[in-house]
Amino acid sequence: MTERMIGAPVPRTEDARLVTGRGHYLDDLGAGAYEVAFVRSPHAHARITSIDVEAALDTEGLVAVYLYEDLTGKVAEPLPLLIPHPALTHGRTAYPLAKDVVRHVGEAIVMVVATDRYRAEDACERITVEYEFLPPVVGIDKAAGGEHLVHADVPGNVAAHMVQEVGDAPAAIAAAPNRLELQLDIERSACMPMEGRGVLARWDEADASMRVYTSTQTSTGVRAAVAAKLELPLDRVEVITPDVGGGFGVKIVHPWPEEVLVPWAARLLGHEVKWTEDRREHFVSSAHERGQLQTVRVGFDDEGRVLGLDVEILHDNGAYTPYGIIVPIITSTQLLGPYKPGAYRVDFRSLYTNTVIVTPYRGAGRPQGVFAMERTMDAIADHLGRDRADVRAANFIQPHEMPYDHGLLFQDGRPLIYDSGDFPASLDKLKKLVGWDDFEVFRAQARAEGRRVGIGIGCYVEGTGVGPYEGGHVQVETSGKVNVATGLTSQGQGHQTAFAQVVADELGVPFEDVSVTTGDTRRFGYAVGTFASRAAVMSGNAIALAARKVREKALRIAGEALGADPGDLEIVDGVVRVKDDHSSAIPLGTVAVLSNPLRYAFDDASKAATQFGGNADPSRPPVAEDDEPGLEGRDFYSPPRATFANGMHAAIVETDPETAEIRVLRYCVIHDCGHLLNPLIVEGQVHGGVAQGVAGALYERMEYDENGQLLNASFMDFLMPYASEVPSVEIDHLETPSPLNPLGIKGAGEAGVIPGAAVLASAIEDAEGFPITRMPIQPSELFHLRRRHAAGEIPPLRRVRTAPEEFPTA
Amino acid sequence: MTDTAPPPTTTGAQEEELHPIRLRVNGVLRTAEVPARRLLSDCLRHDLGLTGTHVGCEHGVCGACTVQVDGRPMRSCLMFAVSAQDHEITTVEGLERPDGTLHAVQRAFRECHGLQCGFCTPGFLNVIAAFLEENPKPSEEEARDAVAGNLCRCTGYQNIVKAVLRAAELRLEEQVDEDAPVEVDEVAR
Numbered sequence: 001m002t003e004r005m006i007g008a009p010v011p012r013t014e015d016a017r018l019v020t021g022r023g024h025y026l027d028d029l030g031a032g033a034y035e036v037a038f039v040r041s042p043h044a045h046a047r048i049t050s051i052d053v054e055a056a057l058d059t060e061g062l063v064a065v066y067l068y069e070d071l072t073g074k075v076a077e078p079l080p081l082l083i084p085h086p087a088l089t090h091g092r093t094a095y096p097l098a099k100d101v102v103r104h105v106g107e108a109i110v111m112v113v114a115t116d117r118y119r120a121e122d123a124c125e126r127i128t129v130e131y132e133f134l135p136p137v138v139g140i141d142k143a144a145g146g147e148h149l150v151h152a153d154v155p156g157n158v159a160a161h162m163v164q165e166v167g168d169a170p171a172a173i174a175a176a177p178n179r180l181e182l183q184l185d186i187e188r189s190a191c192m193p194m195e196g197r198g199v200l201a202r203w204d205e206a207d208a209s210m211r212v213y214t215s216t217q218t219s220t221g222v223r224a225a226v227a228a229k230l231e232l233p234l235d236r237v238e239v240i241t242p243d244v245g246g247g248f249g250v251k252i253v254h255p256w257p258e259e260v261l262v263p264w265a266a267r268l269l270g271h272e273v274k275w276t277e278d279r280r281e282h283f284v285s286s287a288h289e290r291g292q293l294q295t296v297r298v299g300f301d302d303e304g305r306v307l308g309l310d311v312e313i314l315h316d317n318g319a320y321t322p323y324g325i326i327v328p329i330i331t332s333t334q335l336l337g338p339y340k341p342g343a344y345r346v347d348f349r350s351l352y353t354n355t356v357i358v359t360p361y362r363g364a365g366r367p368q369g370v371f372a373m374e375r376t377m378d379a380i381a382d383h384l385g386r387d388r389a390d391v392r393a394a395n396f397i398q399p400h401e402m403p404y405d406h407g408l409l410f411q412d413g414r415p416l417i418y419d420s421g422d423f424p425a426s427l428d429k430l431k432k433l434v435g436w437d438d439f440e441v442f443r444a445q446a447r448a449e450g451r452r453v454g455i456g457i458g459c460y461v462e463g464t465g466v467g468p469y470e471g472g473h474v475q476v477e478t479s480g481k482v483n484v485a486t487g488l489t490s491q492g493q494g495h496q497t498a499f500a501q502v503v504a505d506e507l508g509v510p511f512e513d514v515s516v517t518t519g520d521t522r523r524f525g526y527a528v529g530t531f532a533s534r535a536a537v538m539s540g541n542a543i544a545l546a547a548r549k550v551r552e553k554a555l556r557i558a559g560e561a562l563g564a565d566p567g568d569l570e571i572v573d574g575v576v577r578v579k580d581d582h583s584s585a586i587p588l589g590t591v592a593v594l595s596n597p598l599r600y601a602f603d604d605a606s607k608a609a610t611q612f613g614g615n616a617d618p619s620r621p622p623v624a625e626d627d628e629p630g631l632e633g634r635d636f637y638s639p640p641r642a643t644f645a646n647g648m649h650a651a652i653v654e655t656d657p658e659t660a661e662i663r664v665l666r667y668c669v670i671h672d673c674g675h676l677l678n679p680l681i682v683e684g685q686v687h688g689g690v691a692q693g694v695a696g697a698l699y700e701r702m703e704y705d706e707n708g709q710l711l712n713a714s715f716m717d718f719l720m721p722y723a724s725e726v727p728s729v730e731i732d733h734l735e736t737p738s739p740l741n742p743l744g745i746k747g748a749g750e751a752g753v754i755p756g757a758a759v760l761a762s763a764i765e766d767a768e769g770f771p772i773t774r775m776p777i778q779p780s781e782l783f784h785l786r787r788r789h790a791a792g793e794i795p796p797l798r799r800v801r802t803a804p805e806e807f808p809t810a
Numbered sequence: 811m812t813d814t815a816p817p818p819t820t821t822g823a824q825e826e827e828l829h830p831i832r833l834r835v836n837g838v839l840r841t842a843e844v845p846a847r848r849l850l851s852d853c854l855r856h857d858l859g860l861t862g863t864h865v866g867c868e869h870g871v872c873g874a875c876t877v878q879v880d881g882r883p884m885r886s887c888l889m890f891a892v893s894a895q896d897h898e899i900t901t902v903e904g905l906e907r908p909d910g911t912l913h914a915v916q917r918a919f920r921e922c923h924g925l926q927c928g929f930c931t932p933g934f935l936n937v938i939a940a941f942l943e944e945n946p947k948p949s950e951e952e953a954r955d956a957v958a959g960n961l962c963r964c965t966g967y968q969n970i971v972k973a974v975l976r977a978a979e980l981r982l983e984e985q986v987d988e989d990a991p992v993e994v995d996e997v998a999r
Contacts, residue, residue, distance in 0.1 A: 015920040018928030019912065021862015021902035025929060028861035060825055116856075118847065194866045194874055194929040194963050245864070245929025246963050279867040492927030492964050680923045684965060688926060691966030715871035715961065723967035724958040752966075
């Protein structure tokens with residue numbers, strides 16, 4: 001009997017090539033291709049007055065230099081606005097090469113093609129661009145002030161203004177027995193995959209076709225964009241995603257300017273052309289996320305139940321809005337977490353600044369939303385003198401209330417309806433795991449040793465597996481080997497393993513016989529992409545459905561061959577057999593032979609399918625009218641709406657009384673993503689997410705100066721954590737299946753990162769005894785907050801005032 | 811537009827001087843002609859076709875490009891190819907044995923799910939392989955310290971630290987296995 005693969009911690013198929021250096025990432029391809037470097041703007045906001053390339057022209061190895069004026073056809077038009085929205089009244093996108101005005105440091109102005117990257121950079125250095133400076137708009141305050149404009153035709157720098165309301169929140173707050181207002185601030189970070197972006201294009205003149213390799217999260221998206229921009233028929237463009245060295249969101253944006261320019265130049269030059277992003281380019285010309293200012297007004301009863309919640313968000317979207325307003329929409333809807341506020345109003349303005357664009361980074365607006373909500377929960381608990389976990393529990397949506405309709409519209413344009421989840425059970429598990437109820441004993445012990453510790457908690461709900469669809473194709477070869485394809489791409493999530501597990505179980509074949517291809521438009525042309533924790537849910541289910549079709553066909557054909565009712569057959573280890581009589585059996589490979597009537601035999605197996613080889617009924621056509629040759633199947637999964645995963649994290653921190661150094665002593669995670677396809681992979685996703693959550697809370701920020709210069713645009717200065725900074729992560733799972741899809745699964749990719757800033761703010765606040773309202777927080781900032789607190793500028797928490805002996809004196 | 815055709819031929823001006831170099835890479839003598847400024851990482855990847863060594867930052871911070879130079883971990887983006895002359899270089903392609911048996915650290919990474927996207931992995935593997943030669947039985951803290959100079963964005967390092975410890979176990983088991991037949995022979999004699 002085949003062991004069940006779904007749910008097993010199967011080691012990954014991918015690793016065999018990746019641990020031996022046999023993977024192929026973008027820059028590993030295209031030996032001999034011309035290479036591209038860009039002259040990028042050193043100024044945040046300026047008008048280009050002249051570009052002089054003369055001095056570059058005799059650079060050894062130079063092939064071509066392109067300015068905006070050289071671009072032709074649709075390549076000269078602004079890049080597409082990928083996700084239009086009625087509230088995005090002033091959407092603006094960049095040109096592939098700057099036209100007249102640059103709006104952030106790093107915007108591409110000149111494209112240089114040379115025989116290698118060294119020489120391309122030599123030429124870039126010899127090109128002189130002159131500028132007339134325009135006033136830079138940096139920071140949300142400056143943007144909201146509207147004194148200077150990022151785009152001359154966008155008044156007040158407001159790209160979008162959106163309000164969603166359920167009930168009358170201001171009235172509910174006014175009538176509530178208790179009221180609070182919080183001002184919160186969360187700064188920018190970025191995806192920062194270890195491999196930057198990169199594109200390789202090969203034009204085949206004889207075939208009039210374009211092949212593009214790109215380090216993307218959506219090969220079908222890039223294909224459609226390249227076809228449109230280069231005005232090629234879709235069937236003349238193929239896009240292949242090689243191994244991708246991490247994405248975390250930044251590679252879902254498409255087409256990046258380089259994804260248009262590189263194929264365009266490859267066609268023009270009749271030669272392979274490649275661009276590989278370097279680290280500085282990634283800092284200043286890809287994308288960032290997170291930056292928001294939030295004002296929260298809340299009214300609540302004496303149990304801490306929220307009666308009305310009114311949130312205003314100022315969101316920094318950077319210089320352009322190619323990805324629309326997905327991030328602030330997610331913040332404003334997912335802010336609600338596992339709670340049901342009596343009335344809710346959320347108002348966001350998405351603002352232009354002269355900085356790098358803002359597009360989804362793992363979590364995609366949720367970390368900010370959860371920060372707002374969880375800071376509010378802590379503030380309510382403190383105000384009432386109640387346990388922070390109890391206040392959360394008082395606001396939970398209960399299991400019997402599922403599915404729960406919030407009455408809002410989610411990022412997919414569908415109603416925000418939670419499908420399942422058991423929040424009280426999650427909280428119980430978390431409290432046990434971290435030892436919530438015993439923490440005061442630990443605090444007292446630590447205090448006796450002169451140590452300062454605190455505990456924090458954060459809860460979230462995450463809409464995963466958003467539509468519109470993904471597809472899967474499953475094909476059994478005559479050898480019995482199974483080829484599986486899905487269109488979305490992989491950046492380290494182990495899809496080749498997880499999807500093979502699904503097919504092994506659904507079809508009844510050995511796991512080792514299944515090979516999976518992702519992100520290759522030659523193999524599967526219909527797909528959306530890998531984002532929003534959707535790959536397992538979308539492609540996993542599509543592939544399961546496709547495998548079921550293949551199984552059905554295999555049973556039918558085998559039934560005819562064995563003279564048995566398909567209902568009496570089963571497929572085990574790649575062999576179709578009669579359930580009660582295992583001697584009556586036929587291998588799937590032979591079924592594949594029978595499924596494809598042949599005229600020509602090319603090997604022993606195929607002889608049986610030729611016209612004189614079998615004993616087919618001569619009165620019927622070899623392929624029935626409603627049938628197709630081949631043992632293969634294709635199907636799609638398109639959900640009515642997202643499925644909502646959830647989780648709760650707790651952390652214990654220690655803050656040094658002298659140096660204000662912050663150490664995470666424990667980090668505990670309860671995670672519910674429904675059934676687990678592969679626990680090894682799911683836990684790996686949680687680990688990586690938590691590390692990014694801790695990073696965003698304690699280390700990483702984009703340090704822009706007032707002129708729009710990114711001061712820390714290198715790994716030397718941007719503090720991405722090493723193993724020495726990331727705490728051990730303790731995980732426990734709850735498995736509340738989704739009723740929405742055949743496999744009962746929910747997405748897991750982003751979960752770990754979401755409550756990081758909220759949990760650590762909660763824990764640091766608990767250690768310090770005064771409110772923490774701004775993240776990330778580094779020791780120097782905590783040190784200054786302590787001074788302000790000591791000077792009376794920051795009032796203590798209420799619980800410090802009521803039990804001062806339990807907290808440190810500042 | 812300013813195409814300068816025909817493209818790749820030399821213009822005569824500013825031609826870069828090329829230096830012949832000899833390196834022993836993964837036990838094989840390799841030669842190349844490189845400009846003085848060519849980084850060892852680029853030479854390995856683009857001149858010698860060993861693309862398993864990856865470049866993550868080109869300023870020596872991330873460690874993805876770590877190779878072993880005479881058995882010691884070295885960031886190949888901080889070394890010129892010409893200064894690798896006559897040195898013994900080991901890249902990720904050279905970690906497995908000639909018969910295809912994976913190095914203990916390669917097996918441990920797979921077993922412990924110590925990699926996700928795999929881009930930083932070759933650097934970690936080289937660091938750990940060299941580390942275990944010096945410290946065959948590390949504690950968890952020593953294991954964590956050993957990898958604390960390399961960046962990974964996917965794993966949160968949890969399973970990388972586990973993999974260091976597991977690799978140490980596998981490595982010792984291997985040595986016992988390799989010693990075993992010898993001991994048997996001795997007994998037989």
